Amino acid sequence: MILYDCHMHTDYSDDSTEKMEEQVKGSIEKGLKGICITDHMDYEFPDSEKYNLKFEYDIDRNYREIDDLRTIYKDIEIMKGVEIGLRNEPGTAERTTARYKELLKRSDIDFVIGSTHCLEYCDPYRAEYWQGRTVKEGLRTFFLATLENIRANDYVDSIGHLDYAARYARRSSTQRGVFDGRDDYIEGDNADVVDEILRFIVGHGIALEINSAGLKYGLGYAHPRGWILKRYKELGGEMITVGADAHKRIHIAYGFDEVAKILSDCGFKYYTVFRGRKPHMYHID
Numbered sequence: 001m002i003l004y005d006c007h008m009h010t011d012y013s014d015d016s017t018e019k020m021e022e023q024v025k026g027s028i029e030k031g032l033k034g035i036c037i038t039d040h041m042d043y044e045f046p047d048s049e050k051y052n053l054k055f056e057y058d059i060d061r062n063y064r065e066i067d068d069l070r071t072i073y074k075d076i077e078i079m080k081g082v083e084i085g086l087r088n089e090p091g092t093a094e095r096t097t098a099r100y101k102e103l104l105k106r107s108d109i110d111f112v113i114g115s116t117h118c119l120e121y122c123d124p125y126r127a128e129y130w131q132g133r134t135v136k137e138g139l140r141t142f143f144l145a146t147l148e149n150i151r152a153n154d155y156v157d158s159i160g161h162l163d164y165a166a167r168y169a170r171r172s173s174t175q176r177g178v179f180d181g182r183d184d185y186i187e188g189d190n191a192d193v194v195d196e197i198l199r200f201i202v203g204h205g206i207a208l209e210i211n212s213a214g215l216k217y218g219l220g221y222a223h224p225r226g227w228i229l230k231r232y233k234e235l236g237g238e239m240i241t242v243g244a245d246a247h248k249r250i251h252i253a254y255g256f257d258e259v260a261k262i263l264s265d266c267g268f269k270y271y272t273v274f275r276g277r278k279p280h281m282y283h284i285d
């Protein structure tokens with residue numbers, strides 16, 4: 001069993017309307033021992049006005065609310081996290097990294113997830129990212145951006161949903177972009193770049209996240225897919241953080257039984273929870 005869900009959003013994130021208290025109540029209902037609130041901080045999010053998605057919030061207020069909830073709900077550990085959106089576009093990369101480093105100077109943070117949500121000023125969620133690209137090409141560009149991002153932001157605790165772009169590849173490539181005869185991304189595609197990312201995080205003590213949102217979206221796999229988890233293990237990686245990326249109460253700890261099985265099948269006996277930016281290992285029972 002996995003008893004900590006360390007990736008969830010609340011209405012401090014522009015893509016969630018769930019109150020933090022609801023997320024806490026839902027987590028207790030699921031029988032979790034602990035959670036980490038990781039709202040979106042995505043500085044310079046592209047087209048933020050067009051889509052009304054700014055992804056910046058008042059972290060002081062967020063953490064004060066966590067303090068208040070801790071006094072009410074004593075049976076669950078509520079940790080203070082943040083999911084930061086890493087960028088590699090020239091100029092944007094330097095500016096956002098500087099701002100994240102400033103933000104993370106505070107001493108009360110438990111956990112920092114570093115995620116790549118945007119590249120080329122576009123979220124691969126949008127069909128335009130896939131225009132003129134095959135699934136393999138689109139993912140390669142995404143992984144290369146992720147590699148640049150993690151090299152420039154090696155202070156993060158865990159790398160979020162490493163193959164995030166795959167979530168949107170199928171729909172976009174078959175319906176709107178170039179279809180290369182595949183209906184999904186193939187295990188082992190772009191393994192050279194993925195290997196570089198994994199070697200880097202293993203060498204720098206950065207954890208790899210398993211994010212069950214892929215199961216929620218009906219992809220049939222969690223992020224990242226099993227071959228990446230296995231490769232991380234082969235390269236000496238031991239730290240796996242676990243999150244359902246719930247934007248709604250009903251999705252807390254989504255698919256965690258399956259996640260436990262995936263991790264066991266990949267050879268992991270433990271998962272990792274960050275507390276005060278330090279890793280703690282928990283047995284997958």
Ligand SMILES: [Zn+2]
Binds near residue numbers: 083115160
């Ligand atoms: Zn994310």
Ligand SMILES: [Zn+2]
Binds near residue numbers: 007009083245
């Ligand atoms: Zn998230």
